[in-house]
Amino acid sequence: MTSNSEKESKKVTIKICLGSSCHLKGAYEMTRRLKEMFEDDPNVVLAGSLCMNNCANGVILEIDGKTVSKVTLDNLEEVVKKKIRDTQKRLVDGNETE
Template sequence: MVVKICLGSSCHLKGSYKVVQKLRELQKEYPNLQLVGSLCFGNCINGISMEIDGKLYSGITAGNVVEIVKECMRKKGESNE
Protein backbone atom coordinates (compact mmCIF):
# COMPACT_ATOMS: atom_id res chain seq x y z
CA MET A 1 0.00 0.00 0.00
CA VAL A 2 1.29 3.44 -0.93
CA VAL A 3 0.66 6.34 1.45
CA LYS A 4 1.50 9.86 0.30
CA ILE A 5 1.59 12.49 3.02
CA CYS A 6 1.57 16.20 2.35
CA LEU A 7 4.71 17.92 3.57
CA GLY A 8 3.86 21.34 2.13
CA SER A 9 4.12 24.43 4.31
CA SER A 10 0.48 24.49 5.45
CA CYS A 11 0.39 20.81 6.41
CA HIS A 12 3.86 21.07 7.94
CA LEU A 13 2.63 23.86 10.22
CA LYS A 14 -0.36 21.71 11.16
CA GLY A 15 1.86 18.81 12.26
CA SER A 16 2.57 16.59 9.26
CA TYR A 17 5.98 15.70 10.73
CA LYS A 18 4.26 14.02 13.69
CA VAL A 19 2.01 12.15 11.26
CA VAL A 20 5.07 10.91 9.39
CA GLN A 21 6.59 9.71 12.67
CA LYS A 22 3.44 7.68 13.39
CA LEU A 23 3.51 6.20 9.89
CA ARG A 24 7.17 5.21 10.29
CA GLU A 25 6.27 3.39 13.51
CA LEU A 26 3.46 1.64 11.63
CA GLN A 27 5.94 0.51 8.96
CA LYS A 28 7.60 -1.70 11.59
CA GLU A 29 4.33 -3.62 11.89
CA TYR A 30 3.46 -3.42 8.18
CA PRO A 31 6.67 -3.65 6.12
CA ASN A 32 4.69 -3.46 2.84
CA LEU A 33 3.58 0.07 3.73
CA GLN A 34 5.32 2.53 1.41
CA LEU A 35 5.60 6.17 2.48
CA VAL A 36 5.96 8.95 -0.05
CA GLY A 37 6.19 12.68 0.62
CA SER A 38 4.25 15.18 -1.44
CA LEU A 39 4.55 18.95 -1.54
CA CYS A 40 0.86 19.77 -1.87
CA PHE A 41 -2.47 18.18 -2.72
CA GLY A 42 -4.16 21.57 -3.09
CA ASN A 43 -6.36 20.82 -0.10
CA CYS A 44 -4.67 23.10 2.44
CA ILE A 45 -7.84 24.44 4.05
CA ASN A 46 -8.85 20.94 5.20
CA GLY A 47 -5.82 20.24 7.33
CA ILE A 48 -3.15 17.66 6.81
CA SER A 49 -3.86 15.65 3.67
CA MET A 50 -2.85 12.13 2.81
CA GLU A 51 -3.44 9.95 -0.23
CA ILE A 52 -3.78 6.19 0.00
CA ASP A 53 -3.71 4.32 -3.29
CA GLY A 54 -5.13 7.35 -5.09
CA LYS A 55 -7.85 8.30 -2.56
CA LEU A 56 -7.45 11.64 -0.74
CA TYR A 57 -8.01 11.87 3.02
CA SER A 58 -8.17 15.18 4.90
CA GLY A 59 -8.04 16.23 8.53
CA ILE A 60 -5.26 13.77 9.28
CA THR A 61 -3.62 14.01 12.70
CA ALA A 62 -1.06 12.02 14.64
CA GLY A 63 -4.03 10.77 16.66
CA ASN A 64 -6.08 9.36 13.78
CA VAL A 65 -3.60 8.41 11.06
CA VAL A 66 -2.81 4.90 12.31
CA GLU A 67 -6.46 3.86 12.50
CA ILE A 68 -7.21 5.29 9.06
CA VAL A 69 -4.30 3.44 7.45
CA LYS A 70 -5.10 0.19 9.27
CA GLU A 71 -8.74 0.43 8.16
CA CYS A 72 -7.63 0.92 4.54
CA MET A 73 -5.36 -2.10 4.85
CA ARG A 74 -8.18 -4.22 6.25
CA LYS A 75 -10.42 -3.21 3.34
CA LYS A 76 -7.69 -4.20 0.88
CA GLY A 77 -7.06 -7.45 2.70
CA GLU A 78 -3.44 -6.62 3.46
CA SER A 79 -1.78 -8.14 6.50
CA ASN A 80 1.27 -7.17 8.45
CA GLU A 81 3.36 -10.02 7.02
Protein backbone atom coordinates in the same frame (compact mmCIF):
# COMPACT_ATOMS: atom_id res chain seq x y z
CA MET B 1 2.35 -19.71 -6.54
CA THR B 2 2.37 -15.91 -6.42
CA SER B 3 4.60 -14.04 -8.86
CA ASN B 4 6.72 -11.06 -7.86
CA SER B 5 4.47 -8.71 -9.82
CA GLU B 6 1.40 -10.03 -7.96
CA LYS B 7 3.13 -9.50 -4.62
CA GLU B 8 4.21 -6.06 -5.80
CA SER B 9 0.62 -5.16 -6.71
CA LYS B 10 -0.57 -5.88 -3.14
CA LYS B 11 1.63 -3.14 -1.73
CA VAL B 12 -0.17 -0.10 -0.38
CA THR B 13 1.38 3.32 -0.87
CA ILE B 14 0.77 6.06 1.69
CA LYS B 15 1.68 9.55 0.59
CA ILE B 16 1.72 12.30 3.17
CA CYS B 17 1.52 15.94 2.24
CA LEU B 18 4.62 17.77 3.39
CA GLY B 19 3.49 21.20 2.18
CA SER B 20 3.76 24.12 4.58
CA SER B 21 0.12 24.13 5.72
CA CYS B 22 0.09 20.40 6.49
CA HIS B 23 3.51 20.75 8.08
CA LEU B 24 2.07 23.31 10.48
CA LYS B 25 -0.75 20.86 11.31
CA GLY B 26 1.64 18.09 12.32
CA ALA B 27 2.64 16.30 9.11
CA TYR B 28 6.24 15.95 10.27
CA GLU B 29 5.22 14.16 13.48
CA MET B 30 2.74 12.05 11.50
CA THR B 31 5.53 11.01 9.15
CA ARG B 32 7.60 9.91 12.14
CA ARG B 33 4.68 7.90 13.53
CA LEU B 34 3.92 6.29 10.16
CA LYS B 35 7.56 5.22 9.85
CA GLU B 36 7.33 3.61 13.29
CA MET B 37 4.00 1.93 12.47
CA PHE B 38 5.15 0.40 9.18
CA GLU B 39 8.92 -0.01 9.45
CA ASP B 40 8.55 -3.81 9.52
CA ASP B 41 5.74 -4.04 6.99
CA PRO B 42 7.03 -4.72 3.46
CA ASN B 43 3.53 -4.23 2.04
CA VAL B 44 3.34 -0.56 2.95
CA VAL B 45 5.36 2.07 1.09
CA LEU B 46 5.63 5.58 2.57
CA ALA B 47 6.21 8.65 0.43
CA GLY B 48 6.14 12.40 0.87
CA SER B 49 4.41 14.83 -1.43
CA LEU B 50 4.46 18.52 -2.19
CA CYS B 51 1.25 20.44 -1.44
CA MET B 52 -1.75 18.40 -2.58
CA ASN B 53 -3.85 21.54 -3.15
CA ASN B 54 -6.30 20.82 -0.36
CA CYS B 55 -4.71 22.86 2.43
CA ALA B 56 -7.95 23.83 4.18
CA ASN B 57 -8.67 20.14 4.84
CA GLY B 58 -5.16 19.07 5.86
CA VAL B 59 -3.38 17.12 6.90
CA ILE B 60 -3.85 15.26 3.64
CA LEU B 61 -2.83 11.66 3.03
CA GLU B 62 -3.21 9.69 -0.16
CA ILE B 63 -3.62 5.96 0.34
CA ASP B 64 -3.38 4.04 -2.92
CA GLY B 65 -4.48 7.07 -4.86
CA LYS B 66 -7.44 7.91 -2.63
CA THR B 67 -7.36 11.19 -0.74
CA VAL B 68 -7.88 11.14 3.01
CA SER B 69 -8.44 14.57 4.53
CA LYS B 70 -8.53 16.07 7.99
CA VAL B 71 -6.02 13.62 9.41
CA THR B 72 -4.83 14.63 12.86
CA LEU B 73 -2.30 13.24 15.28
CA ASP B 74 -5.26 11.89 17.27
CA ASN B 75 -6.98 10.01 14.42
CA LEU B 76 -3.90 9.10 12.33
CA GLU B 77 -3.47 5.50 13.46
CA GLU B 78 -7.17 4.64 13.31
CA VAL B 79 -7.71 6.26 9.89
CA VAL B 80 -4.61 4.75 8.30
CA LYS B 81 -5.13 1.22 9.61
CA LYS B 82 -8.76 1.21 8.43
CA LYS B 83 -7.87 2.51 4.96
CA ILE B 84 -5.05 0.01 4.60
CA ARG B 85 -7.28 -2.87 5.68
CA ASP B 86 -9.91 -1.79 3.14
CA THR B 87 -7.32 -1.34 0.38
CA GLN B 88 -5.57 -4.67 0.99
CA LYS B 89 -8.91 -6.49 1.14
CA ARG B 90 -9.90 -4.90 -2.16
CA LEU B 91 -6.57 -5.86 -3.74
CA VAL B 92 -6.74 -9.45 -2.46
CA ASP B 93 -10.36 -9.83 -3.57
CA GLY B 94 -9.40 -8.39 -6.94
CA ASN B 95 -12.18 -5.84 -6.71
CA GLU B 96 -10.76 -2.48 -7.77
CA THR B 97 -13.99 -0.55 -7.37
CA GLU B 98 -15.34 0.68 -4.06
